[in-house]
Amino acid sequence: MEPVDQVLSFIVEIEKLKDIQRKTRPVGLERYENSAEHSWHVCLSALLLKDYANEDINIDRVIKMLLLHDLGEIDAGDTIIYSSETQEVKDKELAGFKRLLDILPKDKTQEYMSLWQEFELGETPDSIYAKSIDRVPPILHNLYDCGRSWKENNISKEKVFNLNSRIANGSKVLWDSLKKKLDKAVENGVLK
Amino acid sequence: MEPVDQVLSFIVEIEKLKDIQRKTRPVGLERYENSAEHSWHVCLSALLLKDYANEDINIDRVIKMLLLHDLGEIDAGDTIIYSSETQEVKDKELAGFKRLLDILPKDKTQEYMSLWQEFELGETPDSIYAKSIDRVPPILHNLYDCGRSWKENNISKEKVFNLNSRIANGSKVLWDSLKKKLDKAVENGVLK
Numbered sequence: 001m002e003p004v005d006q007v008l009s010f011i012v013e014i015e016k017l018k019d020i021q022r023k024t025r026p027v028g029l030e031r032y033e034n035s036a037e038h039s040w041h042v043c044l045s046a047l048l049l050k051d052y053a054n055e056d057i058n059i060d061r062v063i064k065m066l067l068l069h070d071l072g073e074i075d076a077g078d079t080i081i082y083s084s085e086t087q088e089v090k091d092k093e094l095a096g097f098k099r100l101l102d103i104l105p106k107d108k109t110q111e112y113m114s115l116w117q118e119f120e121l122g123e124t125p126d127s128i129y130a131k132s133i134d135r136v137p138p139i140l141h142n143l144y145d146c147g148r149s150w151k152e153n154n155i156s157k158e159k160v161f162n163l164n165s166r167i168a169n170g171s172k173v174l175w176d177s178l179k180k181k182l183d184k185a186v187e188n189g190v191l192k
Numbered sequence: 193m194e195p196v197d198q199v200l201s202f203i204v205e206i207e208k209l210k211d212i213q214r215k216t217r218p219v220g221l222e223r224y225e226n227s228a229e230h231s232w233h234v235c236l237s238a239l240l241l242k243d244y245a246n247e248d249i250n251i252d253r254v255i256k257m258l259l260l261h262d263l264g265e266i267d268a269g270d271t272i273i274y275s276s277e278t279q280e281v282k283d284k285e286l287a288g289f290k291r292l293l294d295i296l297p298k299d300k301t302q303e304y305m306s307l308w309q310e311f312e313l314g315e316t317p318d319s320i321y322a323k324s325i326d327r328v329p330p331i332l333h334n335l336y337d338c339g340r341s342w343k344e345n346n347i348s349k350e351k352v353f354n355l356n357s358r359i360a361n362g363s364k365v366l367w368d369s370l371k372k373k374l375d376k377a378v379e380n381g382v383l384k
Binding site: 002004005007008010011012014015016017018019026027028029033034036037039040041043044045047048049051052060063064067068104108136137140144173174177178 | 194196197199200202203204206207208209210211218219220221225226228229231232233235236237239240241243244252255256259260296300328329332336365366369370
């Protein structure tokens with residue numbers, strides 16, 4: 001197969017991300033979000049919020065990480081963040097990502113694997129910021145929908161604050177804004 | 193309102209792109225594609241295919257264009273490419289994009305408007321390549337689904353070849369590969 005045809009096969013295979021259902025609904029919609037449209041949303045959100053990053057970041061690398069970051073879910077499925085950070089989930093996602101990369105010409109995969117692993121480790125300014133942005137839409141979805149996903153999944157306010165306060169690692173300005181909105185949700189009884 | 197809160201409002205508003213229905217179905221799915229997941233798909237496709245661009249391109253600018261390129265559809269809706277290139281459609285999309293930008297802090301909008309207009313004009317190497325990539329998924333959707341959207345919308349093989357041959361402006365290698373697949377679809381009676 002010609003290299004360009006291998007890439008086109010990959011482009012077809014990754015369409016499966018459009019069928020991976022997440023745990024929150026886009027604002028205003030009754031259906032659950034899928035991981036492909038979420039990926040677009042976080043890439044654009046990262047671009048829009050880049051000036052609020054704590055450290056100097058390379059937004060182009062951040063966007064590439066976020067374009068790729070959920071591909072492992074095609075084989076592993078989506079797991080709510082509050083229970084996704086186990087070695088088992090991480091291993092499944094990595095295996096799924098590797099299976100996909102095998103479809104591509106070999107000389108193209110190293111860059112993608114490096115970006116994927118950097119995101120997963122979350123230790124560099126770019127990946128710390130990318131991970132912060134990845135947390136934003138689910139919070140907004142809940143805030144605009146009476147905490148529906150928090151309720152459906154029995155997520156307490158302690159869990160919400162504990163897990164999401166790490167947004168401040170990527171952007172203090174962003175976390176300050178979201179924290180105010182979350183405090184209001186607690187006041188209103190939306191988040192308990 | 194704080195600038196960061198204006199950006200968060202924008203991030204919520206653009207979720208509406210997840211509810212804009214396109215005219216083809218993702219490979220393997222019975223439902224129509226939406227413009228948000230399509231946007232992710234073309235951004236990643238552009239990255240994957242960048243080495244096949246005819247000219248030197250800045251892939252980071254291309255990806256930014258493609259992240260933004262369909263936002264005008266939130267107000268204007270999606271129109272099949274074969275009838276979308278009218279001034280009326282273009283005006284509606286531009287008005288829709290401007291309405292969205294009004295939500296953002298003023299100092300952030302110029303970069304996005306420039307990228308949008310560059311894509312729309314399609315005269316630079318980056319935008320010519322971006323427009324080529326934007327054409328790829330609908331072709332693949334049809335090829336993998338017995339030409340379903342072509343049939344549903346009465347699109348002849350002459351129209352398909354006329355409109356899509358411009359992919360060669362961005363990438364000759366890519367068009368050569370797709371043309372072979374389209375020729376086979378004609379041979380098989382999938383494209384008439």
